[in-house]
Amino acid sequence: MLQAVFLISGLFAQKKTMNWILEPWPWYVSGPLIAFTMFLLIFMGRQFGMSSNLRTMCSMCGADKKADFFNFDWRAQQWNLLVLLGAVIGGFIAQFYLSEDPTTVAISSETIQDLNNLGFESAGKAYLPTELFSTNVFSEPLTLLVLLIGGILIGFGARYAGGCTSGHAISGLSNLQLPSLIAVIGFFIGGLLMIHFLYPLIF
Amino acid sequence: MRQIGFLVIGIFFGIVMFKSEAASWFRIYEMFKFQSFHMYGIIGSALFLGVIGVQVIKKKNLKSFFGQPINFVPKDKSFSRYMFGGIIFGLGWALAGACPGPIYVLAGAGYWPILVVFAGAMLGTFIYGLLRKKLPH
Numbered sequence: 001m002l003q004a005v006f007l008i009s010g011l012f013a014q015k016k017t018m019n020w021i022l023e024p025w026p027w028y029v030s031g032p033l034i035a036f037t038m039f040l041l042i043f044m045g046r047q048f049g050m051s052s053n054l055r056t057m058c059s060m061c062g063a064d065k066k067a068d069f070f071n072f073d074w075r076a077q078q079w080n081l082l083v084l085l086g087a088v089i090g091g092f093i094a095q096f097y098l099s100e101d102p103t104t105v106a107i108s109s110e111t112i113q114d115l116n117n118l119g120f121e122s123a124g125k126a127y128l129p130t131e132l133f134s135t136n137v138f139s140e141p142l143t144l145l146v147l148l149i150g151g152i153l154i155g156f157g158a159r160y161a162g163g164c165t166s167g168h169a170i171s172g173l174s175n176l177q178l179p180s181l182i183a184v185i186g187f188f189i190g191g192l193l194m195i196h197f198l199y200p201l202i203f
Numbered sequence: 204m205r206q207i208g209f210l211v212i213g214i215f216f217g218i219v220m221f222k223s224e225a226a227s228w229f230r231i232y233e234m235f236k237f238q239s240f241h242m243y244g245i246i247g248s249a250l251f252l253g254v255i256g257v258q259v260i261k262k263k264n265l266k267s268f269f270g271q272p273i274n275f276v277p278k279d280k281s282f283s284r285y286m287f288g289g290i291i292f293g294l295g296w297a298l299a300g301a302c303p304g305p306i307y308v309l310a311g312a313g314y315w316p317i318l319v320v321f322a323g324a325m326l327g328t329f330i331y332g333l334l335r336k337k338l339p340h
Contacts (some may be wrong), residue, residue, distance in 0.1 A: 025225075030245065035248070047276075051225055054328040067293060079209045082213060086211065086334065087304060088311035091221050091307065091310065093214065098221075099221075111229070127229075133314045133316045147320050150298035151326070152322020154323070155326065156293050157290070157294070159327075160292075161291075164302050165296070166303070169250075179279065179281065183292075186288065188235075189290050190294040194293070198294075
């Protein structure tokens with residue numbers, strides 16, 4: 001048993017073995033791991049859905065005094081807040097311990113070209129565009145407005161549609177729910193409108 | 204004990220979201236431009252296993268880790284709320300380049316402006332709560 005532990009830790013100490021963790025994970029690893037996450041939650045007796053946490057946190061902040069939509073037993077949703085907290089910790093671990101520095105995303109050369117044309121010079125050189133997500137933007141009111149409006153649309157749309165990517169595109173479609181299919185078609189209509197028609201106006 | 208379970212599942216999910224690059228604004232843009240298979244591969248393979256797994260759970264009446272029956276609650280039947288809500292969500296997803304899961308993940312990864320997106324998402328949820336009765340569902 002001890003020998004096995006030494007063997008495994010020895011393997012991990014070799015950089016060769018660690019490379020696959022430090023490099024971006026391919027889709028055929030990531031997709032199954034997302035399904036695995038959903039099944040873990042199902043076997044914990046819960047459902048996979050990230051945006052409902054927003055409603056829970058609104059209620060915790062006292063929104064139930066303004067609208068009865070927030071008047072529910074949010075304490076029953078504490079488990080999902082723990083998943084949320086875990087996701088924050090997971091993001092920290094992945095960025096600072098499981099990624100190469102700088103963390104870049106190998107998007108296609110066409111995408112890089114299109115983004116350069118829109119003024120995103122950081123395409124292909126960063127994990128998120130520095131034009132939108134570096135701390136410099138805190139002194140750029142217009143960029144902050146773009147992020148805020150993006151957030152408002154996400155929060156409003158997710159609750160109106162009764163779920164987001166995790167709740168509809170993964171959980172709902174896995175259970176062959178027609179409403180989730182309608183929602184996912186809506187996600188794509190909205191996304192395509194934004195990227196193809198509104199981006200040239202905004203950026 | 205269960206609490207730790209949920210926390211660990213969240214940590215696992217956060218790492219997967221980040222390492223898969225599903226939390227990258229660039230990948231979302233690329234997806235909506237149909238310039239890479241990456242995001243479609245992620246969602247497609249997750250769904251392929253998801254559909255099979257859910258069927259197996261239902262057919263075999265599998266129980267949860269705690270021995271309880273597993274219930275899949277069907278979504279309420281409707282069109283407008285899913286279509287209109289979906290379109291609004293999609294506009295935001297493409298603009299901010301993040302859906303709710305990655306918002307939390309990116310906050311942990313230290314991309315502080317994502318907190319503005321988070322504040323917006325809270326505000327958007329609150330606005331929905333105020334307007335809910337006036338919207339077609």
